[in-house]
Amino acid sequence: MAKLIINEQKKLGKIHEEIYGHFSEHLGRCIYEGLYVGENSEIPNVNGIRSDVVAALKDMKIPVLRWPGGCFADEYHWKDGIGPKETRKKMINTHWGGVLEDNSFGTHEFMDLCEQLGCKAYINGNVGSGTVQEMSEWVEYMTFDGVSPMADLRRKNGREKPWKVDYFGVGNENWGCGGNMTPEYYGNLYRRYQTYIRDYAGNGSITKICCGPNSADYHWTENVLKTTFDHTPEHLHGFMDGLSLHYYTVPGPWEHKGSATEFDENDWFLTLKKAYFLDELIRKHSTIMDQYDPEKKIGLMVDEWGCWFDVEPGTNPGFLYQQNTMRDALVAGISLNIFNKHCDRVKMANIAQLVNVLQSVILTEGAKMLLTPTYYVFRMYKYHQNAQLLDSSMEIAEIGNEEHKVPAVSESVSMSEDGTIHITLGNLSPSEEQEIEIQFYEQKPAQITGSILTGSMTAHNTFDQPDAVNEQEFTAYSVTDQNTIKLTLPPCSVLHLGVNA
Ligand code: AHR
Secondary structure (H helix, E strand, O other), X not given: OEEEEEEEEEEEEEOOHHHHEEEOOXXXXXXXXXXXXXXXXXXXXXXXXXXXXXXXXXXXXXXXXXXXXXXXXXXXXXXXXXXXXXXXXXXXXXXXXXXXXXXXXXXXXXXXXXXXXXXXXXXXXXXXXXXXXXXXXXXXXXXXXXXXXXXXXXHHOOOOOOOOOOEEEEOOOOOOOOOOOOHHHHHHHHHHHHHOOOOOOOOOOOEEEXXXXXXXXXXXXXXXXXXXXXXXXXXXXXXXXXXXXXXXXXXXXXXXOOOOOOOOHHHHHHHHHXXXXXXXXXXXXXXXXXXXXXXXXXXXXXXXXXXXOOXXXXXXXXXXOOOOEHHHHXXXXXXXXXXXXXXXXXXXXEEEOOEOOOOOOEEEEOOEEEEOHHHHHHHHHHHHOOOEEEEEEEEOOEEEOOOOEEEOXXXXXXXXXXXXXXXXXXXXXXXXXXXXXXXXXXXXXXXXXXXXXXXXXXXXXXXXXXXXXXXXXXXXXXXXXXXXXXXXXXXXXXXXXXXXX
């Protein structure tokens, strides 16, 4: 028997909705086919954007979307993607699969997508191969309402009013594909480039994100912050609102990461243990950030995370197309619980990537679309968005094998504005059910709603069987005394409970 103790009177801070964010790159079939099929497609669309995908993402309550990359961002020249489509430059996407990039999806199309989704826009700028002028003009093009060369150009291209750019990333992975820079060199570039991300709306509404570390590269964090904070940050007020962190859960070595669907219990525990590493990463990077930003004003933006396996056999290795099983669902559930618990520092997270690439919530094949187990986790967890994190802790044993041990159950708890308490739990055992007693400080659970996702560890949805794994209603709980709920969590499952007094 495991015990979850909740102090519903102790609120620990807001869970920013952006923690439930996503990422879309010009990579494989994410943008083209997955999101954008063109206006002349037989697949139902609005301005070329797939209506089935938009409806599913709205139902999941997507809060923010990052674009155009990824590594693609530091090779992307935004002026190639504006104006009449027939005159847009055609080129090869050398980074991802060597396929034709016709630039038919550019700034206007991305902003339209965000408007259709009702989500915030996170644009990632080009530092690796772009100039300060290019980045500065992009911001002017998108956000300036007055008379200027770029604002006039936007109007000429059919958009009268400026858009709202919520987040702007100054480069991507500049320690690697974004220019192979040292932290000191990038830190100086960051200071310079961010200066020209002008606040045209006059309300400081663009959140500026500095390129942070890969995984456990604490040297990068320390030295980028040392460089950017050198020489009195006060006069650079608003110079940095976020620092990114990239962490992928990769079970094997890079050359053989492992299959997305064919794995054993050892791979299962190894993968989940690697997912838990996120907790250590956030704590350690945050400790370094505390030296420069003790009030935690700068968010740690985990703007790329998720499982990275071998591509599906027979698919283009440069497309990073992989299937998605209950193992991915557990990784998503564990990671989101970790982000929730670190909501004082983690202010955004973007799973990689939205459709058809890495740990996607949606897969498409022609006109067909399926929702992955990861999709259902995001839909079940959506109640945490903008809720208050509650103090909770679990008395629980570890499970696993000799080499790889993980807590048997993952949890986080929040209270939404209407007073509902949201509990999300994951049973990490692929074979054993788990008895759980949930004890509140004072709350008397009167009304409970529940939904569950469960299946064998390799269970997944295919285009022939799109509903093999699906969210089900959960009613197998009992209220034992005034403030305690008892339930049995099936093996390999993710659960959401909504509890009202
Ligand atoms: O998500 C795929 C790639 O992973 C991104 O382009 C890059 O930023 C990271 O290395």
